[in-house]
Structure formats: structure tokens, C-alpha cells
Amino acid sequence: MAKAWQKMLYSCCLLTACLTYVLAKSQPDKQDRVHHGQDLSDHPHDDKQDFQYDHDAFLGKEEDNTFEELFHLESKERLGKLVDQIDRDGDGFVTQPELKDWIKHAEDRHNSETMDKTWKMYDKNNDGHIAWEEFKNVTYNYFEGEASADVENKERYMKMLERSELRFKAADKDGDLIATREEFRAFLHPEQFDYMKDLIVSDTMESMDKDKDGFVGVDEYIENMYSPESGEPEPDWVKDARQRFFNDWDLNKDGEMDREEIRSWIHPPDYDNAEEEAKLLLFESDKDKDNKITKQEILDNLEMFMDSQATNYGKYLTKEHDEL
Template identity: 55%
Template sequence: MYPNAGRSRALYLLLFYVTGGCSKPTLRNERVHQDSVLSDKLHQDVANFEYDHEAFLGKEDAKTFDQLSPEESIERLGKIVERIDENNDNYVTLEELKAWIIRVQKRYIYENVAKVWKDYDLNKDNNISWEEFKKATYGYYLENPEEFQDTVDQFSLKKMLPRDERRFKAADMNGDMVATREEFTAFLHPEEFDHMKDIVIFETLEDIDKNSDGYVDEDEYIADMYTKEEGAIEPEWVKTEREQFTDFRDLNKDGKMDKNEIRHWILPEDYDHAQAEARHLVYESDKNKDKRLSKDEILDKWSMFVGSQATNYGEDLTRNHIEL
């Protein structure tokens, strides 16, 4: 079984301020899923293959494939298979598939950073200082605090400014409060960097520990994913999560999770997401059970690898070119 995608996560709030103008910041409340490095979709093949598509293609290219006809999807998948087969022996091994998945995910992360880089590098020196980030992100709020007086946004902004500064300092390896491209990538995607793990754990605890006692109890754990309405009966999946908490989250059985248990939960050292997904794809596609995939075996399972949701409307959409 795969860990529950969407259960382990840390809150990340981006507040975009359009520099050079007077636009208000836009609050965007977004979870960074630690166990969904490959995708934030649920891994549920019975219902759909969205998780597999994003893991195999990357999130942006998965969206592009959704607009293609089955014929176009299969044709492009054939080209991808040729790239995955690095030794050109006409087979894709588990190791080659894992390497491809890792490469695709890293590409997505660095492309994501590239898209927003110019918004923060205000002086165009190819670095982003804390002051630049603060101005670009919180400038409107800091210059116009009266507009946020006694609002929910004011509470969020006051909370997120020191939180972002703390994370920025953690990402800043040489302590000069100026982020290189790599350091800024660590700031935006802390789940990808070993030296950011403590921050990820701290932010997770900060988000879920509502009574601020330094621990996450069962009710806080459940409340992070489910809000029970008055008189409602808890669904079965919530009961399962309570069992998960007792059996697998609370390792020392004291009724709560400490930082070490949270680390084990959201950053398990013995779980390799790319390896698990590669094994899953091989297992589901390997017809002759020789533990490697031929091009025909992959194309036969094309809907798992790339899929297509083409409709008459989708066929008419402008299709973006993706580099294969």
C-alpha cells in the first residue's frame, strides 16, 4: 500500500504583490504535501490514474496529455519510452523508470521556481534577498496596514511573515539572507531538501497543534483532515485514520505525536516515492513477468502512464507543445 497522499503536509501561504503597481496581495492557502512529492492526487487506480500520470509526466505535462486524443497520447508515450530506455536495449528496467520519474519531478520543481523568479528578483542580480522577497510578497500589507485592520487577512499576514523569514533563513546556507537559485528552490520546496526537514516538521506541528502543547493528539490529527458537522456520523475513512494514528503514528503509545513521531509520519526514511511508483508501474504492466517492460507492454497500458480525457471540446483546445 502507498501512504495516504494528502495526509502529511505543511501549510504554505504565498502572498503575491504585483510590484510596480498598487495591487493588493492575493492570499493563497496551499498545503505542501510531503508524501505527495510525485503528485497531490490520491493514489487510487480503481477510480483513476491521475496520480500515476503526474508521477510519470510531471504535473504540467499531465495536464497537456489530458487534452490529447488517445492516438496522440500513445504516439507521444512511444517517444518518451525511447528516452527512458537509456541503454537502448528496447526494454525499460525498474532502475530506468525510477530515474525517469526522479528527473521529471526535478524538472517540474525547477521550472516552477523559474516561473516566479522574476517576480522576486527585483534588482535583476540573479539572486533574491530576504528584503526583495518581503517587499514583493508583503509590500502592500506593510505599506497599507490600515486596510487589514482587524481582518482575517491581517492575522494570516502577521503569522506568515515571521514564518517565511524563518524558512528563508533555513534555506539560506551561508547566512547572508540572499538566496541563490538553489537556496530559493529549497525555500519554496522544502520537502525536497534534507537540510529543510526540520522546518517541514516544525511547520507541520505548528499547523496541527491547536492547543500549542508541542504535540499532536488524535483529535488534532483528525481535525487537520476532517471537520465533523454537528450530529453527523464519522465516515469509515475517518475511523480508519483513527486506527492509523493509534497503530502507526503514535509509536510510543502515549496518545500523542512528538516531533520524532511527526518526522516518521511525514518524512519516512524507509520510503522512496519514486521507487514505489516505478515498482507499481512495472508490476501493473509487466505481462510476461520478466521484471522489465517492453515498449509494447507500456503502450498496451498507455492509459495508466499518460491517459487522455479528450472530448469534442478538448479536441478543439489549443494544445501546448511539450518537449519530450
């Protein structure tokens, strides 16, 4: 859980910033999306839990069950084809090194695809570079000219603009405010570049240090992962995260993390994400504990592999990713 949180924390998905304004606008009440007189679903109509009622109402209960069965059958078929590519030596087994290499390949491919799409969005004059002004105009131009009615949103985005500019300048090695492809990749994925690590630490402190005292206490650490409902008991995983804060991240045992402890937390020495994920997938799938997994053992754990980087979180099991 802690490693997953770290990845989420510093993955720096800039496209989220572009979408937040739309999501912040008022939306119609979700409960009014489906009108129902008869029993359209066996599931409660509670969108706070899930949208299964709406799904059943749209497809019909029997059709929905058929859809789910077809979805899993097709996903298993595509995962089986993927396994053949992961098994490089073709011996019918997938080993931890093969999984690790594939996960690295999947990550590189995903980053490359994201980079290509993002580059086209921002390189407006098609000169093979992205100037800071080009990026700013696409991402923040609306808010710079926004009316006073949206002052709250505007102020929030001006703060994001300031942080984006700091990150852009940090990635821009020659300081000309014009990013090459490699510099823009460092801007998008700072966790992949050693010279950007100080910025990640600063961003993390800025985000988590709510009282601005230069430290991150355990409550600030938990607040970034979990917001309890009124009267709700703390889940076990939150209790575990709280304990891990004191055991693993608070190195000097003073009850809070300083800048160097934050650095150790988000940049643990000798940590290889692909290797750790490969270990986990192998451990969970290897029922006979022979340190290798068959195609069937992988297919038996379809849901877990769909939720892993090995399938790009399920995206590689769709038709548009037939060729990998």
C-alpha cells in the same frame, strides 16, 4: 495515501500564498454561470460534484464526447513517445530502475522549471540574488498596507509572513538575508535539504497541533486530511489512515505524536519517493508479472500515469513539453 499526504504537507508551494487572497474574495454563485432552458447535458447541474454539465453546455454533448476521445488519443500518442525515452536501453520494456531514474529526472526538471519562473518573479534588480526584502515586497506588500476592512485576511497573512521569514532565514546559510540560487531553492523545497529538516518538523507541528499542547493527536492528524460533511459516514480510506496513525506513526503508543514521532513520519529513514512510485506504477501495470512493462501495458493505464510524477501529473503530455 499516507505518503501522498506527506508530500503535499511539506512541498511548500509558496505561490499558493500569493493566490489565496484572490480566491478568498467573494465570487458569484456558481449555479448562475450557465443559463439553461433546454436539456444541455445528461449530467446533473451540480457544481459541488463536478463541472460536467457546464462542459457539455459549452461544447455540446456530441462535441464534448469527441473532445474527450481526441484528448485521450493525443495523450496516448504523447505517452507512447515518452515511454521511448523512459526505455533507455531500447529493448521494448520499461523496468523499475528505468522508471525510478525517469521519475527523478522528471522531478529535477519540474523543480528547475519552477525555480526559473519563480526566480524571475522575485529577483527584481536582476543581480543574481534574492534578498528577503525583495521576496517580502512581492508576496506580502499588499497586506502590510491593507485597510482595516480586511483585518482578518491581513492577520492571517502576517502569520504567513512570519513563517516565511523563519524559513528564509533557515535557508540563508550565511545569515545576510540575501539568498543565492541554492539557498532560495532550499527555501522553496526544504524537503530536499538535510539542514532544513528541523524547520519542516516545526512547520508541521505548527500546522497540525491545533490545541498547541506540543503533540498531534489522531483527530488533529485526520483533520488535516479530511473534513466530514454533517452526518456523513467516515470513508474507508480515512478509517485506514486513522488505524495507520496508531500502528505506524504513534511509536510509543500513547495516542499522539510528539516532535520525534513527527520527524519519523515526514522523514522516514531510507525512504526514496521515486523508487516507491516506480514500484507502484510497475505493480499496477505489470499484468503478466514479469517485472517489466511494455509500452502497451503503460498505455492501457493512461489515467494512472497521467496522475503520476512520471508525466509530471500529465503536464508532459502537452505540446509545450514535446522536448524532454
